[in-house]
Amino acid sequence: MDVVSSGLILSLLFTHFLLLMNQKIIKIHDKEFAPFISYEKIDKTISAIAERMNQELRDKNPLFIAVLNGSFMFASDLFHKLDFSCEITFVKLASYSGTKSTENVRQLIGLDEDIVGRNVVVIEDIIDSGLTMERILAQLQMIGAADIKIATLLYKPNAFKGHYSIDYIGLEIGNEFIVGYGLDYDKHGRNYKDIYKIVE
Numbered sequence: 001m002d003v004v005s006s007g008l009i010l011s012l013l014f015t016h017f018l019l020l021m022n023q024k025i026i027k028i029h030d031k032e033f034a035p036f037i038s039y040e041k042i043d044k045t046i047s048a049i050a051e052r053m054n055q056e057l058r059d060k061n062p063l064f065i066a067v068l069n070g071s072f073m074f075a076s077d078l079f080h081k082l083d084f085s086c087e088i089t090f091v092k093l094a095s096y097s098g099t100k101s102t103e104n105v106r107q108l109i110g111l112d113e114d115i116v117g118r119n120v121v122v123i124e125d126i127i128d129s130g131l132t133m134e135r136i137l138a139q140l141q142m143i144g145a146a147d148i149k150i151a152t153l154l155y156k157p158n159a160f161k162g163h164y165s166i167d168y169i170g171l172e173i174g175n176e177f178i179v180g181y182g183l184d185y186d187k188h189g190r191n192y193k194d195i196y197k198i199v200e
Helices: 003-021 039-056 072-079 131-143
Strands: 026-028 031-037 063-068 087-097 100-109 119-127 147-155 168-172 195-198
Touching: 039 072, 039 147, 039 168, 063 072, 063 131, 072 087, 072 119, 087 131, 119 131, 131 147
Parallel strands: 063 087, 063 119, 119 147, 147 168
Antiparallel strands: 026 031, 031 195, 087 100
């Protein structure tokens, strides 16, 4: 290996070391979290989803249903990138306790919009086991939605147990527990602009 190549490798390693040293570790309750997905990457991902929706949903006059609490930041950033006629409403369900999914979905706030014959797009921050979405889909089908599409910012394919397709997927991730950009750990951490993953 010549001097130039070894110097370049050392420079790259040193830059990587500095980046690691500058990582902002945050602490929420008893856990520490390290940077995982930057807001810049999140924003580019949402722009790509919005671009597809602007083409595919333009003449559908869809009703967007954002699932609280986690999806509020995703729904907001997505919604202002859409340039066609549409509406938005919110439902609230819960399936998490601490860092684990309870797999017991409890409805907290129901849907009060008339969706009979409507084209609906459900907005989720993250789909892992998919059980929350199963419950939502069953309710929307029972009420009489004409067409139901699903949009999620994050998707954990290794954890997914659902039997339905997801129409708009932002980023696929592993089974890391994450916080930030609307996602929480015991009700804290939603306010962070970037997404962080737990430090084991």
